[in-house]
Amino acid sequence: MDDPTLHEAGELEALRRILPLLPAGDTTELGPGDDAAVVRAPDGRVVVTTDTMLEGADFRLGWSTWHDLGWKAVATNLIDVAAMGARPTSLVVALAVPPSTHVSSLEDFARGLADAVASMAPGCGVVGGDLGTAPHATIAVTAFGDLGGRAPVLRSGARAGDAVWCVGGLGLAATGLRHLFAQALDAAAEPVRAAAERLRAGADGASIEAQLAPVSPIAAGTLLADLGATAMLDVSDGLALDAARVARASGVRIALDGAAVAGAAPGASLEAALHGGEDHALLVALPAGVRPPAELGGHAVRRIGAVEALAADERPGVTLDGAPLAPRGWDPYRAG
Amino acid sequence: MDDPTLHEAGELEALRRILPLLPAGDTTELGPGDDAAVVRAPDGRVVVTTDTMLEGADFRLGWSTWHDLGWKAVATNLIDVAAMGARPTSLVVALAVPPSTHVSSLEDFARGLADAVASMAPGCGVVGGDLGTAPHATIAVTAFGDLGGRAPVLRSGARAGDAVWCVGGLGLAATGLRHLFAQALDAAAEPVRAAAERLRAGADGASIEAQLAPVSPIAAGTLLADLGATAMLDVSDGLALDAARVARASGVRIALDGAAVAGAAPGASLEAALHGGEDHALLVALPAGVRPPAELGGHAVRRIGAVEALAADERPGVTLDGAPLAPRGWDPYRAG
Structure with missing residues (x-):
C-alpha cells in the first residue's frame, strides 16, 4: 500500500502524513490538533476573509494538479488580506474529498500550500483545518492578517485627483482558461490532462500558469498602504466590474486609460x-x-487611470478613454 | 416572483436580502462588503476553528430546515472556541448551494445563524462569507474567539487527581439520528420531511432537536477556564473517543463512572x-x-469520572467502572 486512498489509510494516517508538510507560521501560538488554534494578533485587530473553491464550478481535477490547488488557494485568499493593507499571518483550510482520493494527492495539496506561502507570504502559517468526505472536492479557506497599526484600506476611500494603479497582470488567467476550454477538453467535454500539460509547457504556458497556479502580489499590500493608498481591492471578477465597485463605494468616476x-x-x-x-x-x-x-515583488506596477469627481446627477461608474464602460456582472448563480 | 430562486434573483439581490439578517457583533470593526472583514482581538491573540457541513455526509435537507442548518453551524463551531476557554467574537460562513435554491431558504439560514448567536453567544457577529454554487449544499464555517487574557485550555493539561466533569447532555443527538434513520426514510432511503416533523413534535422530540438544532454550552467555556480547568474539549465524536484524546494528550488514565x-x-x-x-x-x-x-446557562454540570496516574508501562486510555473502554474510532473516510 505505497499510495493508499483515504479510505484505505483513514483520517489519522492521512493527517499524520499531511500535517508535517504545512508551514507553522511565525505568529502561531497553537497549531493544529486541539479544538481550535491560537494565533497572535499583535495589532489588536484581525483581518478575516473566506472563500470556497469547488470542483466543477471553480476547478477541474483533470487540469489542476493537487499542488496547483493548494497554491491557488493561498494565492487567491491571501491577496484579499493584502488588499486591506494587512500582512497575512495564517490560514485554515477545510477540505472535503471523495474517500477514493489518494493520500499522496493531499500531500501534494499540502506542499502546494507550503510552496505558495514560502513564495508569496513567508511567515504565514496553516494553523488548522478540517478533513471530510464529499462526492466532489471542496476547498474552503479562511485567511487572517495583521494591520500592524494601519487603518484598513477600504474600497470607499478613492478621492477625485487620485491616480489609479494596477499591481500585477490583467487578463492572463482568463486567457488561460479560454485556451483550456478550447484545447483541453475531449468530445464529452471532460478535461484532458495531457492536453493541459502540453499547453502549459508551450507558447501559451504563461496564461495556463496564471489560471492554474497564479502568483498574486501579496507582499505589495502593506507597501501600498504605507504609500498612502486611499482605496484598494483584489481584481478577481474583471477590472471593469471591480473598478465599478470602487467607484460606487467611493462615489467617484474611475477613468481608465485603454492603452x-x-x-x-x-x-x-x-x-x-x-x-x-x-x-x-x-x-x-x-x-x-x-x-x-x-x-x-516581481509584479509590474502600472498607472492605468485616474479618479475623477462626478458631475451633477452623474452616477458613480467607470469610463474607458472617456466612454462609459459597463461592467459585465459575473454571477455564479446565472453563469453557465 | 415572491420567492425567487438564486438563479432568478442573482447573487446581489440574494445578498441584499440576507446581509441585514446577520448579527453585527460587538467586536466588529468592518463587516461584510469589502475584500475582508476587520474584527477586534482585544487579547492580542485570536482563537480560530473551522469546520464544514456537507449535504449527504453531515445533513439531509429532507430532515433539517435551513433555519436548523444555520443554528447548528453556530452551535457546533462556537463550542470549539468555547472549549479553548475563549469567548466567541465572530464567524464567517462560506455557503455553496445549487442555483435552484430559493432565496427565502438562505434567509431562513441567516435567521438560524442569528437566532443561535442571540441564544448561545450574544455579541458574536457574522462578519463575512462567500456565496457559490455546488450540486450539493456545502457550509464552511470559521469561528473566532478572544481569550481575554486567559491561557488557552488544551487537551493536554489534565493531571492525576483532577475530577472529570461533563457540561451538557450525552447521547441524545445520536439517539435522534437513530430515530430519523429508523422512522423518517422512505423505501428508497430518501428522507421524509413529514415523518421527521412528526418525530420532532412527539415523545422523542428532544433527541430530534438535539440532532437537528443542538444547544451547546458555549457560555460555559470561559467560566470553566476561570474555575481552573486543566483540560477541556468539545465532545463531538463520542465520549469514549474524545476522553481517549484527552488521556493521550495528557498522558493519563480517564476513569469514567458508568452510573x-x-x-x-x-x-x-x-x-x-x-x-x-x-x-x-x-x-x-x-x-x-x-x-x-x-x-x-441551562446545561447540567455533572461529575462523570476522575483523572488517574498511569501505572508503569500503562498506555494512556479510558476506563469505564475500572475496565478498559476501547474508543470506537469515527473515521469519515471509512464510514458507510
Missing part, C-alpha cells in the same frame, strides 16, 4: 483585461503625487 | 452516551477541590 490597461495585460486582449476575471492583481488608488516603484 | 455517565445521558442509552457523537457537550478536567455550579 495603459492594454499595457497591463501582456499576452492578453483588452477584452480579457477588462472582463476576464481571476487576475488577483491589486487595483489601488494613490494620491496624485505618489510614485510607487515600477515593480513590487 | 454518572448514564446520568449525564437522560433520554439516551449508555451506549449512545459513550459512542454516539455530535453531543457538543464540554468534557472538562477540574482540580479536585473545585465544585462548579450544578448548572451553567
